[in-house]
Amino acid sequence: MSTFADVDQIMADTAERLRELLSARGLSQPALIGIRTGGLWVAERLARALALTTPVGELDVSFYRDDFGRAGMKPQVSPSSLPFEVQDRSIVLVDDVLHTGRTVRAALNEIFDYGRPASVLLVALVDRGGRELPICADVIGVRLALPAGQQLKLQGPEPLRLVVLGG
Amino acid sequence: MIDPAHGVDRQADLYVADGRIVALGQAPSDFREELEIDASGKLVCPGLVDLCARLREPGAEHKADIASETRAAVSAGITTLCMPPDTDPAIDEPAVVELIRTRNAAAGSLCRIVTVGALTRGLEGTLLSEMATLREAGCVAVGNALRPIENTLVLRRALEYAATYDLTVFMTPRDPWLYQGGCVHEGAVATRLGLPGIPAAAETAALARDLALVEEVGVRAHFGRISTARGVELLRGAVASGLQVTADTAAHQLHLCEEAVAGFDSDCRVDPPLRTAADRAALCSAVREGTLSALCSDHQPHDADAKEQPFCATEPGISGLETLLPLTLALARRGELSLMVAIERLTAGPARVLGLDLGHLGIGAAADLCVVDVDSSYRLDGERMLSRGRNSPFKGATLQGRVEWTLLEGRVVHAPKP
């Protein structure tokens, strides 16, 4: 296991890029949705950094995953909670590590079951490549290449640390 | 060689001629040997006498028939089978007795079949049957099988009439109202599984009533398939008072208790039901001391449909011929009975109840005997059972005691495969 230093710096970079993108798109009060658990921690920090007023939504995509047939029911499922109307809203979907893209696909399906958003932007703290679906992030904190056998995990909530497992 | 009737327990040669036992130890001078069976290391005992076995013919041939069941019986060392009257038609006419005799002959007369005639017409419990005629036709006793006689006056009269002809009355004490709808013993397992229960009083209430009548009438009575400790106590009291009363229980009652049903196993659904450990222990003591003078198979073969249903919808009964001897020998091995007593309860004991000169190896007796390898262990394979009824909770269990030879009146009716 090895640790990457300065998640705070990556977080600051991400916040800055997001601010620029929102400004360019003319979106002043988007609703942030963090994919549990890592994505949620990132989303909460982004919301604070950007001084957003809308409370952050939490998404647990367990019921939308495409591996139910192989992995079965996850034992700890807490309910998703979106404390705002999704209909016609500009959404910023936040995940910690973007890898195959399947989690984001599940998250999009779940969001659309709540309503029809006006738009969805994707923020990923880390893009580690290895995509299996045509999905890419609008804002990336840092790109990291990792061999397939290794897992990259965000640990938190305080302090936040990126760790590599396996390999 | 074990012959409990004569207290014989020794190694000896046995000589059989013209269907009878002719000598023990020494061959008679004119003895010309036709067949020698080497029984060294094996147990030789009288052929077993089974007081209650349903062969399903006539009336329920889809379950079993005389040919298949007699074959199964002799393979298990049983040389005399006693059929209860609840065939279809019931054994309330000499014609049915004759029919059974004919069918047995057609099947090769492998086993001796004796019949209990109906106590009431059609077993309905209202009109008397022609008991004298039935006795003449060959019935060894009369009874009403599992059908209740609710009218106490009718029962008393039936007992008196049977006594006129010196007939033993076979009774199974069951209160129909307390039995109604029940399928297991009314106890902890019934409560946990939510199954309608049959209380002990279903047996004892009827037994007390029956004993009161037997006492007053003075008829010879045999109570079949006792299942409760309290029932045993009542019988003990009756015997002590001098009543001519005998009783039996089914071999499986000494091995299984209500817990066996805990998985809704329909092969464990029997009537009377499997009861508590305390009942089982009391039955065992009663067999040991002789209050229960016989162990029977209570053989009830069933077709698959009868047992492949949710528990309460199944038909009760165990296919018991092929486990009668091994289960009884197991009791001896466990030290609950001596081997002598165990064999006695399968041979001389039941023969006495039937009033027949069977179940022993005295000089001049019918040469009904079996040769048993008591140490041989085997797994009871449902597919290989000879009975057409495979409904046994002992399927897959390891049993000890395999019958190698069975002789009926000196004829070999079961022999080991070459």
Added chain:
Amino acid sequence: MIQPRQLQLDEHGRLRHLLTLDGLSREHLIAILDTAESFMGVTRREVKKVPLLRGKTVVNLFFEASTRTRTTFELAAKRLSADVLSLSIEHSSTSKGETLLDTLRNLEAMQVDVFVVRHALSGAAHFVAQHCEPEVAVLNAGDGRHAHPTQALLDVFTIRRHKPSFGELRAVIVGDILHSRVARSQIHALNTLGCAEVRVVAPRTLLPVGVEQLGVKVYTDLVRGLRDADVVIMLRLQHERMQGALLPTEHEFYRCFGLTEERLALARPDALVMHPGPINRGVEISSAVADGSQSVILEQVTNGIAVRMAVMAMVVGAQAQASRGAH
């Protein structure tokens, strides 16, 4: 001779059928309750479905009439995006003599994933689980007097939402315990979750022999039984009980065992009033209490859908994992 509790867990301890709560560990029950909690939010969304069981076929095999249980199982399956088939068998082939086994075989030819079984005979769900194909999951929707696991689960789920700590609770079940599959399942659930005390209250005729061996304190006096109770569960009294010489009249039952406001006052002031439904007003419970502030009866019904969704998702998941040889 396989016991139902062993039949419902696969060799990794996963729940592949739900037949009875008897023998399920506390961990299993908590997992079901937690999963149900996560399904609660689904009903409040625009699209009241999750795609978890998409492409799966759920068959409701109801040999006993029951509109309410059948509809909640149907709703649960549909909310999981499964295809649902509801069969009320009292009206079809089995009444013409087709055995349960034959019915099962005919249905299996249709590639079913889940059977939800309700039957008048104890052990029927166990029977179906023993005789169906290994990849098919069986949920017991009530078998004779034996078990009604989803009802008990939604009951303890409801209790937990109001009183999070089972270890301090005194739960009282009142009514026809003898014939009640709900009561048996509730007793197992409450004891497994560590309830301080589980009591049953009924006249002798409605108490099964040796019921205390299930882990309950027995009362034949409602006044004593209700004292300091935290949860009061009233069971439905069937009209047939009068016919079977088990009770003289509903009137006397209500006088001695009915839950009135006066009787309820004997329990803790914040005690929950529950009933599996449908309620018999004026027989086991007064309207005032049934509609009163302590009653969570309607909540029980709502919670039933989430609980059944949870159980359905869990057993299908376990079967899917098993068939892939996953650990």
